[in-house]
Amino acid sequence: xxxxxxxxxxxxxxxxxxxxxxxxxxxxxxxxxxxxxxxxxxxxxxxxxxxxxxxxxxxxxxxxxxxxxxxxxxxxxxxxxxxxxxxxxxxxxxxxxxxxxxxxxxxxxxxxxxxxxxxxxxxxxxxxxxxxxxxxxxxxxxxxxxxxxxxxxxxxxxxxxxxxxxxxxxxxxxxxxxxxxxxxxxxxxxxxxxxxxxxxxxxxxxxxxxxxxxxxxxxxxxxxxxxxxxxxxxxxxxxxxxxxxxx
Numbered sequence: 293x294x295x296x297x298x299x300x301x302x303x304x305x306x307x308x309x310x311x312x313x314x315x316x317x318x319x320x321x322x323x324x325x326x327x328x329x330x331x332x333x334x335x336x337x338x339x340x341x342x343x344x345x346x347x348x349x350x351x352x353x354x355x356x357x358x359x360x361x362x363x364x365x366x367x368x369x370x371x372x373x374x375x376x377x378x379x380x381x382x383x384x385x386x387x388x389x390x391x392x393x394x395x396x397x398x399x400x401x402x403x404x405x406x407x408x409x410x411x412x413x414x415x416x417x418x419x420x421x422x423x424x425x426x427x428x429x430x431x432x433x434x435x436x437x438x439x440x441x442x443x444x445x446x447x448x449x450x451x452x453x454x455x456x457x458x459x460x461x462x463x464x465x466x467x468x469x470x471x472x473x474x475x476x477x478x479x480x481x482x483x484x485x486x487x488x489x490x491x492x493x494x495x496x497x498x499x500x501x502x503x504x505x506x507x508x509x510x511x512x513x514x515x516x517x518x519x520x521x522x523x524x525x526x527x528x529x530x531x532x533x534x535x536x537x538x539x
Contacts, residue, residue, distance in 0.1 A: 313338065313384035320351045320377035322370040324363045326419050328438035331357035335389070341382045342390035343405075344418060345398040349381045358435065401467045417441065417466040424461035424469035428453045441465045449475035484518040490533045495523075497533065 312334065326347060329340065334352050337359035341347040344361050349369075351360035353376050362369065371379075387394045396404035398415035407414045419439035431437045432448040444460040457473035464470050482489050482496035489496050500517060502510040511522035525531055 313380045313382070313386075316379045318373060318375050318377070319379045320372050320374040321349065321360070321362045321379060322372045322436060324365045324369050325351075325360050325436055325438050326363055327361040327440050328435065329359040329361075332359040333357070334359075337361075338380070338382065338385045339389045340403075342385070342387065343393045343396065344403045345396075345400055345415075347382060349379060352378050352380070353435075354378070360435065360438070420463040420467045420469055422469070424463075424471050426461060426471055426475075428475040429455075429473070432459070439463050441467065447473065453477075484520070486517070490530075495530070497523075497530075499534070499538075 327340070327344060329337070332340070334354075337350050337352050340359065341350050341361050346363040347361045348364045349362045351362060352358070355376055390396070390404070392406055393404035393413060396413060396415070398404050401417060401419055401421040402415040403418035405414055405416050406412075419441060423437070424445075426447055428450045429447045430450060432446045437445050441463055442465055444462040447455075447459050447461060449455045453475040455473050455475055459473050461469055461471045461473075477494070484496070484498075487496040487498045498517060498520065500514055500520075502513045505513065507522070514520045514522040525534060
């Protein structure tokens with residue numbers, strides 16, 4: 293309790309606890325995670341929730357000694373059945389766990405700390421306030437996204453999209469997201485046999501031999517192909533694709 297109590301406040305350091313809060317076994321919140329800690333005891337997990345702004349409940353996995361601090365979502369937290377997890381509403385715990393931070397009024401993204409030097413409380417940055425902007429991608433973490441400072445979350449692109457860059461979104465101090473990737477335009481599958489899709493020109497292309505043909509004759513040959521027609525190679529991007537295709 294040293295982080296929330298002054299050195300000479302024995303009552304604060306040794307709160308009178310009658311037991312743990314109400315626990316819901318086999319349930320976990322899938323949304324609203326703020327911070328994740330490991331290893332951590334259940335009691336310390338509850339204390340962390342009390343001193344962290346917006347925290348209303350905790351997820352705790354005993355097998356991993358893993359603590360999630362969770363906020364309430366406006367549309368209700370999405371829940372999951374999970375035999376390894378317990379969930380507890382922080383209002384069912386004794387506030388004395390928070391020591392002198394029990395009635396803190398820190399802003400979003402902050403937590404309360406006891407400043408031993410000044411013998412008073414202070415609010416410090418603790419997590420990213422919002423979620424990273426990651427279109428066409430989803431979190432690829434076993435226990436979901438967390439917003440700890442200077443921590444990365446792994447992502448994967450949705451089906452049909454291709455990732456460019458490193459697959460992480462990082463919550464950087466003092467609380468801003470940096471996304472290190474993007475998911476490219478949805479891949480188009482060419483329906484007709486023998487065609488290849490070029491991402492740069494967004495075109496399905498098939499090369500057909502038409503030796504020494506004039507435009508009209510060459511076009512007639514192309515039109516014999518399924519869904520085919522003759523096209524002019526008018527851009528460097530298309531020439532690059534043709535050259536790479538022939539290599």
